[in-house]
Amino acid sequence: xxxxxxxxxxxxxxxxxxxxxxxxxxxxxxxxxxxxxxxxxxxxxxxxxxxxxxxxxxxxxxxxxxxxxxxxxxxxxxxxxxxxxxxxxxxxxxxxxxxxxxxxxxxxxxxxxxxxxxxxxxxxxxxxxxxxxxxxxxxxxxxxxxxxxxxxxxxxxxxxxxxxxxxxxxxxxxxxxxxxxxxxxxxxxxxxxxxxxxxxxxxxxxxxxxxxxxxxxxxxxxxxxxxxxxxxxxxxxxxxxxxxxxxxxxxxxxxxxxxxxxxxxxxxxxxxxxxxxxxxxxxxxxxxxxxxxxxxxxxxxxxxxxxxxxxxxxxxxxxxxxxxxxxxxxxx
Amino acid sequence: xxxxxxxxxxxxxxxxxxxxxxxxxxxxxxxxxxxxxxxxxxxxxxxxxxxxxxxxxxxxxxxxxxxxxxxxxxxxxxxxxxxxxxxxxxxxxxxxxxxxxxxxxxxxxxxxxxxxxxxxxxxxxxxxxxxxxxxxxxxxxxxxxxxxxxxxxxxxxxxxxxxxxxxxxxxxxxxxxxxxxxxxxxxxxxxxxxxxxxxxxxxxxxxxxxxxxxxxxxxxxxxxxxxxxxxxxxxxxxxxxxxxxxxxxxxxxxxxxxxxxxxxxxxxxxxxxxxxxxxxxxxxxxxxxxxxxxxxxxxxxxxxxxxxxxxxxxxxxxxxxxxxxxxxxxxx
Numbered sequence: 001x002x003x004x005x006x007x008x009x010x011x012x013x014x015x016x017x018x019x020x021x022x023x024x025x026x027x028x029x030x031x032x033x034x035x036x037x038x039x040x041x042x043x044x045x046x047x048x049x050x051x052x053x054x055x056x057x058x059x060x061x062x063x064x065x066x067x068x069x070x071x072x073x074x075x076x077x078x079x080x081x082x083x084x085x086x087x088x089x090x091x092x093x094x095x096x097x098x099x100x101x102x103x104x105x106x107x108x109x110x111x112x113x114x115x116x117x118x119x120x121x122x123x124x125x126x127x128x129x130x131x132x133x134x135x136x137x138x139x140x141x142x143x144x145x146x147x148x149x150x151x152x153x154x155x156x157x158x159x160x161x162x163x164x165x166x167x168x169x170x171x172x173x174x175x176x177x178x179x180x181x182x183x184x185x186x187x188x189x190x191x192x193x194x195x196x197x198x199x200x201x202x203x204x205x206x207x208x209x210x211x212x213x214x215x216x217x218x219x220x221x222x223x224x225x226x227x228x229x230x231x232x233x234x235x236x237x238x239x240x241x242x243x244x245x246x247x248x249x250x251x252x253x254x255x256x257x258x259x260x261x262x263x264x265x266x267x268x269x270x271x272x273x274x275x276x277x278x279x280x281x282x283x284x285x286x287x288x289x290x291x292x293x294x295x296x297x298x299x300x301x302x303x304x305x306x307x308x309x310x311x312x313x314x315x316x317x318x319x320x321x322x323x324x325x326x327x328x329x330x331x332x
Numbered sequence: 333x334x335x336x337x338x339x340x341x342x343x344x345x346x347x348x349x350x351x352x353x354x355x356x357x358x359x360x361x362x363x364x365x366x367x368x369x370x371x372x373x374x375x376x377x378x379x380x381x382x383x384x385x386x387x388x389x390x391x392x393x394x395x396x397x398x399x400x401x402x403x404x405x406x407x408x409x410x411x412x413x414x415x416x417x418x419x420x421x422x423x424x425x426x427x428x429x430x431x432x433x434x435x436x437x438x439x440x441x442x443x444x445x446x447x448x449x450x451x452x453x454x455x456x457x458x459x460x461x462x463x464x465x466x467x468x469x470x471x472x473x474x475x476x477x478x479x480x481x482x483x484x485x486x487x488x489x490x491x492x493x494x495x496x497x498x499x500x501x502x503x504x505x506x507x508x509x510x511x512x513x514x515x516x517x518x519x520x521x522x523x524x525x526x527x528x529x530x531x532x533x534x535x536x537x538x539x540x541x542x543x544x545x546x547x548x549x550x551x552x553x554x555x556x557x558x559x560x561x562x563x564x565x566x567x568x569x570x571x572x573x574x575x576x577x578x579x580x581x582x583x584x585x586x587x588x589x590x591x592x593x594x595x596x597x598x599x600x601x602x603x604x605x606x607x608x609x610x611x612x613x614x615x616x617x618x619x620x621x622x623x624x625x626x627x628x629x630x631x632x633x634x635x636x637x638x639x640x641x642x643x644x645x646x647x648x649x650x651x652x653x654x655x656x657x658x659x660x661x662x663x664x
Contacts, residue, residue: 051597057563058597222592241596256588260554264573264604265383265390271603272596 006097036080044072044122045328069097123327124300128156130285139240144169146215154181156327230259301326338429368412376404376454401429455659456632460488462617471572476501478547486513488659562591633658
């Protein structure tokens with residue numbers, strides 16, 4: 001019995017490659033006083049991971065070379081010296097890309113697998129769901145009757161954003177790549193419309209999907225999609241900026257939004273967000289998302305990949321090539 | 333006795349030229365029922381004027397070809413059929429670039445020339461002052477001890493922004509072009525520091541002027557200055573976007589802010605503003621700015637140019653070449 005760990009071997013250039021990581025075995029760690037051990041079962045693949053590997057100022061320090069790859073995961077406590085967590089407890093937290101993690105319980109959330117399967121608690125009921133919840137409601141401030149557009153609409157965050165928009169009485173319009181994703185977004189998730197950015201004429205498609213303009217644009221992507229949306233924003237529209245995935249693997253700084261002037265003429269509010277900003281309100285998000293899920297108002301889908309931690313580099317890249325549908329999860 | 337008017341002859345390409353206007357005489361207009369006539373004495377030159385001449389969606393409809401050039405002005409009522417305005421009343425409003433204007437009183441403000449000279453009521457105590465007041469306080473939300481940076485710091489809006497920042501207990505740092513403007517900003521207006529963007533190494537100068545980073549950046553300029561500031565913004569910084577003058581005469585869409593990603597990583601709030609958004613609160617701005625002015629806390633300077641309405645095209649362009657210091661005003 002050993003621990004298998006994915007460590008950062010060097011800073012990637014462009015898309016991360018297998019050689020950028022060192023995948024190695026070590027002894028299974030033992031929990032110290034006040035700590036417990038988690039047997040990791042599912043690892044969350046998040047767009048932000050690419051940023052964590054890069055040098056430079058960001059919202060968290062970069063992963064150091066030689067350090068364990070940072071990552072959210074869900075698993076089961078298998079040994080504990082912490083009275084708050086006992087063997088058998090299902091938990092999620094920042095356990096890293098490895099088979100066994102040690103934790104003192106900080107920022108670890110106990111989850112109820114009778115309510116939803118374990119992997120869902122790192123997806124729509126976990127961090128991506130909380131991000132959608134706070135980002136849309138607190139930053140986007142959607143009002144009933146408004147049009148809410150979300151990019152990466154079939155992804156972990158986007159899929160929840162559109163469904164919350166519907167719950168709030170808005171028109172929900174997704175942007176996704178390809179007919180299969182668009183069909184999923186409208187037919188399974190219940191968005192009013194979905195625009196296929198790979199089909200061309202994004203501006204025309206968007207105009208058709210949002211005949212009264214766009215009030216809230218929940219941004220996950222950036223690049224040309226942002227520029228196209230900017231020209232269709234209504235007066236006093238809101239743009240929560242949750243991600244800019246189109247630029248995460250760029251080797252040169254990509255151009256900025258050339259239609260930025262719309263911010264002035266339309267008096268837009270463009271605001272960056274990271275879920276940690278509402279760390280103290282996570283229980284509220286869990287309770288509300290859980291209730292909607294139970295009532296059948298919130299549909300959640302994971303895209304679970306096999307291969308264990310060894311498959312991490314290739315599975316991660318599916319996020320940046322649009323290869324996943326729904327929350328991308330690696331089964332350990 | 334005739335009225336002299338500046339009309340838009342064609343849409344300018346790049347900087348507006350004399351040939352883009354038709355300057356002509358007409359009869360002095362007579363006020364109809366409920367109307368009054370204003371003898372215009374000072375015309376305000378505003379960066380937004382260039383946008384009003386351009387086609388395309390903006391916050392107000394473009395000036396039609398052949399129509400009077402839109403503009404704020406101050407003058408004296410000389411004939412009236414409106415009980416609210418009597419001959420001799422000093423007023424300011426959107427009277428256009430002409431010698432005599434007819435008004436029904438809508439959005440016209442009576443001003444007290446015993447408190448401040450007439451031209452000041454289209455400057456720091458007028459629309460530019462109100463813009464600074466609402467833009468900084470409502471959108472920028474400065475807190476005592478924070479660092480507030482403003483571009484075009486010696487201009488009509490910027491000069492008031494920095495002084496309000498000081499009144500609110502902030503560190504006020506200006507960005508201006510050339511040592512003379514910078515000296516004015518620090519020595520006469522009382523900013524803590526002023527950075528000369530023409531002197532090179534803007535990033536280094538800014539870092540020195542804002543050693544604890546930037547909390548509020550009041551944007552009047554855009555372009556490279558915005559990109560430089562973005563990389564020095566503190567967590568949860570605010571960027572009220574009041575103007576983007578660097579792009580107003582561009583013949584091709586200039587590049588967007590390439591450091592836009594800072595909006596996400598620093599959770600910035602970038603918000604466009606136009607003073608009309610607080611139209612119902614103008615009396616509050618007038619009262620507060622007037623009080624600060626009377627107490628000597630607010631210094632206001634106009635750059636008054638001679639030549640009457642005929643000089644309009646050349647005087648307007650001083651705004652875009654940095655040729656003015658303080659509120660640019662044309663004396664009729």
